[in-house]
Amino acid sequence: KGASEEIAEGNEESAKTNLTDRVNKLIDSSCYQCFSYVSQGLFERHKLVFACQLCFQILARSGDLIPEMFEFLIKAPRASGIDNPLNEWLDDASWLTCNSLKNFEVFEKFPDDLVGSSKRFREWFELERPEEQALPGDWRKLPEFEKLLIIRALRTDRMSEALTSFVKNIMGAKYVTSQAFSLEKSYSDVSPQTPVFFILSPGVDPVKDTEKLGKQYGIAFDNGNFSLVSLGQGQEPVAERAVESSFKNGGWAFLQNIHLTPKWTGGYLEKRCDDLEGAHDDFRMFLSAEPAKLPINILQVCVKLTNEPPEGLGPNLRKNWLPFSDDFFESSAKPGELKSITFALCLFHAVAIERKKFGPQGWNRVYPFNFGDLTSCAQVAMNYLETNTKVPWDDLRYIFGEIMYGGHVTDHFDRRLVTTYLMGYMHDDLLEGFQIFPGFQTPQNSGNAKDILEHIDTTFPQESPTAFGLHPNAEIGFRLMQAETMFRNVQELQPRGSAGMGGLSLTEKAKMQLDDIVEKLPDSFEIVEILERVEERTPYVNVFLQEIERMQTLIQKMKSSLQELDLGLRGDLQITENMESLMSALANGVRPSGWDKYGYPSKRVLGTWILDLLARQKQLSDWTGDMSLPKSTWISGLFNPQSFLTSVMQTTARKNDWPLDKTVTQTEVTKKTAEEINAASKDGAFVHGLFMEGARWDDKSGTIEESRPKELFAKMPVILIKAAMFTGVEPKDTYLCPVYKTQDRGPTFVFNAGLRTKSPPSKWILGGVGLLMDVA
DSSP, rough: HHHHHHHHHHHHHHHHHHHHHHHHHHHHHHHHHHHHHHHHSSOHHHHHHHHHHHHHHHHHTTOOOOHHHHHHHHHHHOOOOOOOOOTTOOOOOHHHHHHTTTTTTGGHHHHHHHHTTTHHHHHHHHHHGGGOOOOSSGGGOOOOHHHHHHHHHOGGGGGHHEEEEEHHHHHHHGGOOOOOOOOHHHGGGTTTTTTTEEETTTTTTTTHHHHHHHHHHOOOOOTTOOOEEOOTTTHHHHHHHHHHHHHHHHHEEEEEEEOOOOOHHIIIHHHHHHTTTTOOOTEEEEEEEOOOOHHHHHHHHEEEEEEOOSSSSHHHHHHHTOOOOHHHHTTTHHHHHHHHHHHHHHEEEEEEEEHGGGGGGGGGGGOOHHHHHHHHHHHHHHHHHHOOSSOOHHHHHHIIIIIIIITTTHHHHHHHHHHHHHHHHSSSSHHHHHEEETTEOOOOOTTTTTHHHHHHHOOOOOOGGGGGTOOOOHHHHHHHHHHHHHHHHHHHTTTTOOOOTTSHHHHHHHHHHHHHHHOOOOOOHHHHHHHHOOOOOOOHHHHHHHHHHHHHHHHHHHHHHHHHHHHHHHHHSOOOHHHHHHHHHHHOOOOOOOHHTSOOOOOOOHHHHHHHHHHHHHHHHHHHOOOOOOOEEEEEOSSSSHHHHHHHHHHOOOOOOOOOOGGGEEEEEEEEEGGGSSOOOSSSSSEEOOEEEEEEEETTTEEEEOOOOTTEEEHHHHHEEEEEEOOOOOOEEEEEEEESSTTOGGGEEEEEEEEOOOOOOHHHEEEOEEEEEEEO
């Protein structure tokens, strides 16, 4: 009897174990099926965001995620007012984030250990893949999630790889392994009542894949059961007939670019997608659109798919070359020259497309370069070679750079960049083959198109920023942008209004921020009293008075909106849409859009923006003391730095009796810091607060030099801004460096600073070298 009971208990335990295993397998299978279904409609850059969100939600449900630590991971808050003793190798932002990390008990001694073991931490910090190596000292024993926080503080540029590894270890490799696009596989989820929606990417045509799939089911244009309509003006009735005919008689209807007809899409098409019952069994509907605001009903009813083009310079160069055949080259009187020029055009097109990933350092603005630009340039090259005995390089560079590609380009410095690339690519050396960028030689033009394709496949080096003319640090900048965008997306996915995974509710967070800001805001300026003390309205005095007025307006707006929200949170006022927007911004630590209207361009998060605002206010407050030009003006702290530069020109023009419209600014870089300036300049004005991106200023040689490894922004010494008469002569050995207010560049341009250089200016143009007034 005892043996029988033991057997029964063993069987019962075994059954429980089997049931638990089966349930776990069902959960894992259904979870992955759901993940795969959603992922097929996401761009590659969003798949890791979705995998992380899923992973964090699972950890939160199981109680294995500390809400406050999770919030630190996505926001990386910074402490303030703590000097950086490791500035030789660690930037201030990372140091302040490490000091914010010590608010958690487990990291209480981390900043001290960072300083005490700085040599070991620096070795880890400078590793190419630090996330794969153990942390120095006892910190190697940290759990995996806590290690993520240190990587977030010290090496944000490696967070994509660190999170990929984290998700892989928690949930399995299949959640971070990219699945190849397969319309045939996804078609199993499609029915007459479930259309397909393709989210378009540049350079990808889903029609070809659909036609190929259709042939397997007897669907084709020739059979009369495949309709293709590209939406645009006047195409709506044609599209309706195609859909209704296929709906009734059976067949496939493909409607391209439905985002171009928003009224029709939100009318007929939305109603038709809501009512697909009774369709013919062979009816299928395919839709395509660029990412845009579309009716939610259409998105909900469809199977959503994305297919992105290959990324990287090499794959893009290969893709660009493929359409050009030997027949195209042999139809020219100079086939060898045409091959060389077309190859350089293919590389230039690939560079133009891929350089966008480096953000504003790549291009100041985003341009819609397309494959038609490339083919048109190749045809122009053929025509010009027919009518000229020698290759007309000047003509070709002008047409390619100023008309074909230049027709898209609106920014002066981007146009300068296009011209510089073409000057480096289009010249006689191209016909013989030369090193077009470090590690890659252009092919000989004696071979056929297939030979050149093989040359690309076998000799193209591993991609690096140097292929674009950029410094290797640009890769870090790109990865930082990528990581910050990813965390911003994760933050936007968090539940609003409730505690979610972040501990405090949105209202509680907003109230804490509100009280902190109200306490820090300074008193208003006594403008009447200041005006009474003004003895002479010089150009400099006018600038500072205008700055005080704008600062006054901004602070008053901030105070009134915060006071209003405070009353709303207490229940004394009804919460309006503007108050709700302000509350959400405060809770998430971002600048409220209502304040930006009265403020100045900035990329800072709310906490550091408030500190920056207080520093700007202090400069103005200090000026009201004696109202004279500061020894060195923090030009980055002005709402309108252009007006300060104008005041320099006005003062000099009046002094020398020059016409103002013939006066320009000149820059001289000193070797001093702001603290070392003893008196204001008698000729012009000293300014400080600028940072160089893409290179650095060398004090010893007094010229621009290559950046140090991992130093993205190099602080500039004090600069003397002077005025001079315009001569029209470009100074030699000088790089005209654009100065911008923020890292967004483009619309925040302020002026050109002439900086001495030993290297050709083209090096710094390709390197995207610029001066920035504020670095987030």
